[in-house]
Amino acid sequence: MKRVLSLLLVLAMAGLAGCSGSPTGGDTAGGPKEGGGDKPEIVVVLKTVSSQYWKFVEAGAKKAFADLGVSGKVIGPASEVQVMEQVNMLEDVLSQNPDALVVAPTQPSTAIPVFEKYKEKGIPVILIDTDAGWPDQTTFIGTDNTTAGMQGGKLLSSMLQPGDKVALISGALGNPATDARIKGAKEVLEKAGMVVVAEQPADSDKAKAMAVMENILQTTPDVKGVFCANDDMALGALRAIEAKGLKIPVIGTDGTIEAVEAILAGSLAGTVAQRPFDMGYKGVEAALKVVKGETIPKRVTVGVDLITRENAKEKLEFLKQIEK
Structure with a gap:
């Protein structure tokens, strides 16, 4: 009988010891993070996840994962104008304590307080x-947007003659990437x-660009060329131009599939292609190196490619390969 009682006491103590840890099995001090096992956790926050350009960035990040x-x-708002939605996402990610953040800030001045x-x-x-331009950012990986705009300009x-009138269509107010592209294009064109x-x-936005271009054509019907700070806006502007039965060269920026197809079809004149897949991949790659304690450059430029009808098929x- 004493042996039975002793055995029961041992089993009871073992049961108590087993219940003293975290009920989730992954939140004890020094244990793996929830959902990630022993893998580093890296969150990528984009300006949006709805446009083709940002889907290429997303594809690069996921390939790196x-x-x-x-x-x-990878997360992001429904559109690039949802600045506060992105800030709220950054706050939410912060509460999850990832090992590193990779982010494309829509409005950096608004996001910097969260970065702090x-x-x-x-x-x-x-x-x-x-x-x-935040002094404590680990690194910046991307295109020199002023140079991209200059290439587009x-x-x-x-395709034009001195004295020709041109229109510039920019992104959301306060978006430094699209602002820089417009600045570069304007400088070269002038x-x-x-x-x-x-x-x-x-x-x-494609629909907004179409409306903007319609207004421009009403006030300046003799405009001879258009530069747009992204491809969606270029395609929107092109719709307005074609609806009027006009043939005006439009240059976009980003190098999306839809834009390249429009170039092959002979409607869009060209685009300045960034390398969004590389940005997503290299962003995660850089984050992992930092998590491991490695030193990385403060700035990494991925470059741009000019796409015209001559090289559109190859691009x-x-x-389409990286879209799969």
Whole structure:
């Protein structure tokens, strides 16, 4: 009988010891993070996840997750104008304590106060696509947007004559990436002798760009060329132009599949292609290196490609490969 009682007492003590830990089995001190096992957790926050350009960035990030053994996710608002929605997402991610943040800030000045909170928690912040100019950012990976705009302005000016009137369609107000592209294009176009007769925002939205272009054509029917700070706006502007039965060269920026197909069809004149897949991949790659304690450059430029009808087919094949 004493042996039975002793055995029961041992079993009871073992049961109590087993219940003393966390009921989730992954929240004890020094244990793996929830959902990530022993893998580093990296969250990527984009300006939006609804446009083709940002889907390429997302594809690059997800490929890096798989290749590099990272537990990660990609999130973003429904559109680029939802600045506060992105800020709220950043706050929510902060509460989850990831190992690193990769982010394309829609409005850096609004996001920086949240970045300061990441700094306080010791979470590295890697910027992609849009530089915040924040002294404590770990690195910036992306295109020199002023140079991209200059390349677009150069391509458009090669199709025009000095004295021709041109229109510039920019993104959401306060978006430094699209603002820089417009600045670069304007500088080159004016140096080439073009006259900028309109400079209006269209929030990186196709429908809004179409409406903006319709208004421009009403006030300046003799406009000879258009530069747009992204491809969705270029395609919207093109719709308005074609609806009037006009043939005006339009240059976009980003190098999306739809834009490249429009170039092959002979409707869009060209686009300045960024390398969004590379931005997403390299952003995660850089974040992982920092998490491991490695030193990385403060700035990484991924470059741009000019796409015209001569090289559009080759570019389209590549884009369709990474879209899969």
